[in-house]
Amino acid sequence: MARFIPWILxxxxxxxxxxxxxxAQALPPPERRGYTTDDVDFMSGMIYHHAQAVLIAGWxxxxxxxxxxxxxxxxxxxxxxxEIALLSRWLATRHEAVPxxxxxxxxxxxxxxxxxxxxxxxxxxxxxxxxxxGPDFDALFLRLMIQHHQGAITMVNHLFAAxxxxxxxxxxxxxxxxxxxxxxxxxxxxxxAADLFAPTTPK
Amino acid sequence: MKxxxxxxxxxxxxxxxxxxxxxxxxxxxxxxxxxxxxxGLKAGLKDAGQAAWNLRLVxxxxxxxxxxxSTNSDLSFYQHYVIQGNYNGYEVWDxxxxxxxxxxxxxxxxxxxxxxxxxxxxxxxSGEGTGGRLDCTAxxxxxxxxxxxxxxxxxxxISDIANPKYxxxxxxxxxxxxxxxxxxxxxxxxxxVYVSGSAPVRSPSELPGCVRQSPDSxxxxxxxxxxxxxxxxxxxxxxxxxxxxxxxxxxxxxPQHGEMQQDIAExxxxxxxxxxxxxxxxxxxxxxxxxxxxxxxxxxxxxxxTRGAPAGSTPxxxxxxxxxxxxxxxIDRMFNINRVRTGPNQCHDITVYPAIGLAGxxxxxxxxxxxxxxxxxxxxxxxxxxxxxxxWHSATFNNDGTKLLFSDEWGGGGQPKCRDFDKxxxxxxxxxxxxxxxxTFQSYYKMLAPQTANENCVAHNGSLIPIPGRDVMVQSWYQxxxxxxxxxxxxxxKEIAFFDRGPVDGTKPADGGTWSAxxxxxxxxxxxxxxxxxxxxLQPSGLISRNELAAAKLVHLDYFNTQDQPKLTWPASFVVxxxxxxxLERSGGLSAERLKAVRQELGRAEKERSDARRTTLTQLAVAxxxxxxxxxDRAKLQKLGAVVTDLxxxxxxxxxx
Numbered sequence: 001m002a003r004f005i006p007w008i009l010x011x012x013x014x015x016x017x018x019x020x021x022x023x024a025q026a027l028p029p030p031e032r033r034g035y036t037t038d039d040v041d042f043m044s045g046m047i048y049h050h051a052q053a054v055l056i057a058g059w060x061x062x063x064x065x066x067x068x069x070x071x072x073x074x075x076x077x078x079x080x081x082x083e084i085a086l087l088s089r090w091l092a093t094r095h096e097a098v099p100x101x102x103x104x105x106x107x108x109x110x111x112x113x114x115x116x117x118x119x120x121x122x123x124x125x126x127x128x129x130x131x132x133x134g135p136d137f138d139a140l141f142l143r144l145m146i147q148h149h150q151g152a153i154t155m156v157n158h159l160f161a162a163x164x165x166x167x168x169x170x171x172x173x174x175x176x177x178x179x180x181x182x183x184x185x186x187x188x189x190x191x192x193a194a195d196l197f198a199p200t201t202p203k
Numbered sequence: 204m205k206x207x208x209x210x211x212x213x214x215x216x217x218x219x220x221x222x223x224x225x226x227x228x229x230x231x232x233x234x235x236x237x238x239x240x241x242x243g244l245k246a247g248l249k250d251a252g253q254a255a256w257n258l259r260l261v262x263x264x265x266x267x268x269x270x271x272x273s274t275n276s277d278l279s280f281y282q283h284y285v286i287q288g289n290y291n292g293y294e295v296w297d298x299x300x301x302x303x304x305x306x307x308x309x310x311x312x313x314x315x316x317x318x319x320x321x322x323x324x325x326x327x328x329s330g331e332g333t334g335g336r337l338d339c340t341a342x343x344x345x346x347x348x349x350x351x352x353x354x355x356x357x358x359x360x361i362s363d364i365a366n367p368k369y370x371x372x373x374x375x376x377x378x379x380x381x382x383x384x385x386x387x388x389x390x391x392x393x394x395x396v397y398v399s400g401s402a403p404v405r406s407p408s409e410l411p412g413c414v415r416q417s418p419d420s421x422x423x424x425x426x427x428x429x430x431x432x433x434x435x436x437x438x439x440x441x442x443x444x445x446x447x448x449x450x451x452x453x454x455x456x457x458p459q460h461g462e463m464q465q466d467i468a469e470x471x472x473x474x475x476x477x478x479x480x481x482x483x484x485x486x487x488x489x490x491x492x493x494x495x496x497x498x499x500x501x502x503x504x505x506x507x508x509t510r511g512a513p514a515g516s517t518p519x520x521x522x523x524x525x526x527x528x529x530x531x532x533x534i535d536r537m538f539n540i541n542r543v544r545t546g547p548n549q550c551h552d553i554t555v556y557p558a559i560g561l562a563g564x565x566x567x568x569x570x571x572x573x574x575x576x577x578x579x580x581x582x583x584x585x586x587x588x589x590x591x592x593x594x595w596h597s598a599t600f601n602n603d604g605t606k607l608l609f610s611d612e613w614g615g616g617g618q619p620k621c622r623d624f625d626k627x628x629x630x631x632x633x634x635x636x637x638x639x640x641x642x643t644f645q646s647y648y649k650m651l652a653p654q655t656a657n658e659n660c661v662a663h664n665g666s667l668i669p670i671p672g673r674d675v676m677v678q679s680w681y682q683x684x685x686x687x688x689x690x691x692x693x694x695x696x697k698e699i700a701f702f703d704r705g706p707v708d709g710t711k712p713a714d715g716g717t718w719s720a721x722x723x724x725x726x727x728x729x730x731x732x733x734x735x736x737x738x739x740x741l742q743p744s745g746l747i748s749r750n751e752l753a754a755a756k757l758v759h760l761d762y763f764n765t766q767d768q769p770k771l772t773w774p775a776s777f778v779v780x781x782x783x784x785x786x787l788e789r790s791g792g793l794s795a796e797r798l799k800a801v802r803q804e805l806g807r808a809e810k811e812r813s814d815a816r817r818t819t820l821t822q823l824a825v826a827x828x829x830x831x832x833x834x835x836d837r838a839k840l841q842k843l844g845a846v847v848t849d850l851x852x853x854x855x856x857x858x859x860x
Binding site for chain 2: 192
């Protein structure tokens, strides 16, 4: 085991997936170790996906979000930070590269689209949300987060359609993402509905 | 098997309760120890710190050799055996001496999650993971299509429990994450198994008939359904799927618990009134809603524009009618309803209660109520959703069938959801009252001792503790330990006992903790994911009396599958009567003077024989009926009166002590 140096923790490089060092290349391919490259892509892609959700959910307190949106955001931050930790551990223990997304980088126009997972907000959408405040933030946040969550469900569907997601922890993670985000989409739709049908009061 | 007992370092068992009970005195404490001794326990797989309150660890047995390091899962009970599922198979423990379980057999046959159930001589084991093999070897299955793979139910004949015979498989399209044995009261020749499979659908090349498409594109879809297996008891090897009920069909979004029936009725009234005054109303998420002018005005304008009216002209009655006819469709499109099939496409677990013909389904984002009187064709009769719930995991009825508790396994069980900042309504239980098929939210219950970020913790499996007259449940919270709580008052559940260990690993997240904790014939058995089988005994306190515990121990089952809830009954006995008297003391339903007198009469009757006993008890029953007329706890007095009457009428010598 000594040859597997925990190199993943040594580099401070931000967004890039680190290149495989020579030692790790000696490992058999993922397929011989009970998982597939599709699994690796899913687990690392979900880190980028979740990082953006955590970023924008973290804006709620400074963007005048309503208390119900703030509660939702607290929950998204708690759920997805925990999942990022779990995804990272899964990759690290298999000596696969662990991405360390830099949320600020995602805001840059023309950013590298390699890490744009389905449903993720474009730099333009991010900038628009960043500028919104109060009820406008709430409505825009809900619409964009529904889009974001639907992207995660797309990722799960792609994983299973590729015949991957069979290793136990990958399967569990994908199922958990599916269940959690389906439920949250419906919750956000209800919040949008409540906003839409609210008595016409000045916003 | 190693016989070395893990030396346990008891860090903080000190409580008022423990002190009071020493020296043979009664422990009457009703107050939980403070500070909470579950906080700050020493970490360790084998030497973790422990904290207990009103619960005594009788014994811990580590897993046998081939099961060390593999996840222990659910439990089932058969005679004096505990069957413990494990991702490597199952272990059968002989618990004739609960203080010293001995291994009867360790059956190696890897598959996740190895959910286990028994019925007579049959043992059912769930297989879901894609590496499960028909030949029970650990080789795994590496091809995406393979005829070596088992995903579904394995059936064993355990007539000779030391030598289980693997007699049959029933393969299913999504495997079996959990399953539920269901007995049809009208069919003694078969037993049924409901299969909840949450894994991806198998290839039709591996199992013919499996369909991955959604029901919208293929009506034979393997999604959005459960499977019902019929097992002929005379020929269990011929067990097969007999139906695939589509219990999710036309599942409209359920009202949230915040939306009570009164709210829904009020919304309907408002919508009707708006319609009567020319307004527009639609149904969304189970509630009628009135379109506000800021929404309807631009729609009317665009309708007018479509028919070629000049801009700014007043909409006509025909325009209004067009909007009225189309408003629902516009909203449905806006919210994607009817286009994308939302809602659950599977259940995690189903708990059946055949005595009342109902089942509770914990299914994705929903809690379902099913009518199971036609066992092979369960039918959905109710659904609830909850804004704080993510993943409905399990269901438990109270014994009267008037309440239903659902648990939420937020984060899937591998994550720490009991940290001091995780909200008490997240990853918790939700308690509903049940009245004529109507579920009404009452409260949440969560084990509240903050756990570390290295401890996976969320609501998990539990069972009722058969204390007559109360709804008491024991529940697993993974590394949050075991929590015993009273939910007799559904709006105010209250913890009355607990046990917890420190983290498996204090430096990084590591899976462990209790998967299931169930009461069986007087003891609580807990399947510890990493540490083996734990046996506990509930201790008397001011919250559970000695009589209540003795009454609970009168309930004897020949076998027990938690998800197949039996109706609990108590024999007419003096201890049951005394348990009710203790409850009347606690509720203040009987004066101190009357409590004393009733206890004296019960004591006297117990020593008497034949006619004298009958006379004493009959007179006591009459007096209790009089007490009931003015008591604040009339229902309990009536229960007590009924037991006393039964005792009076019981043939001598048959009245249990």
